[in-house]
């Protein structure tokens with residue numbers, strides 16, 4: 144599976160009310176769960192933290208973490224984990240499958256942002272995200288910069304509230320760069 148060029152939404156701009164127009168598939172790795180699937184990461188062209196509590200309100204069985212500003216949910220076999228500027232997809236079967244998943248996320252984000260005045264944003268954690276979904280938020284490089292030997296071990300400390308996503312140096316650096324604070 145190859146990383147692809149920037150994908151721009153067709154017809155998603157509605158009077159300047161979109162929150163997400165573009166994304167770029169940045170990385171793919173063999174799934175940690177299934178041999179026939181791939182984990183895919185996409186950099187989002189816009190910071191979508193504002194819409195995550197609205198998606199948390201409307202997406203069935205979504206898991207929102209108000210401290211990490213992350214949202215995870217299942218879509219069929221796929222698992223999505225979203226931070227303000229990045230999303231990962233677990234168990235994609237092809238690049239087309241991954242792209243259609245991010246396209247759906249983009250459309251959901253834009254549609255729910257547009258009708259946010261009719262939705263009560265939900266800022267609480269309804270249920271804890273699964274560890275294997277949280278691992279997908281990270282680079283999975285096992286670089287040890289967080290002080291843990293593996294990304295999986297780091298995820299366990301996230302679950303125990305001993306660490307925060309910002310303690311993952313590569314992830315924090317990517318977000319700071321995106322927000323113009325290198």
Ligand code: SF4
Pocket residue numbers: 281282283284285286287288289290291292293294297310311312313314
């Ligand atoms: S710093 Fe981040 S990428 Fe590196 S091992 Fe820790 S969790 Fe994984």
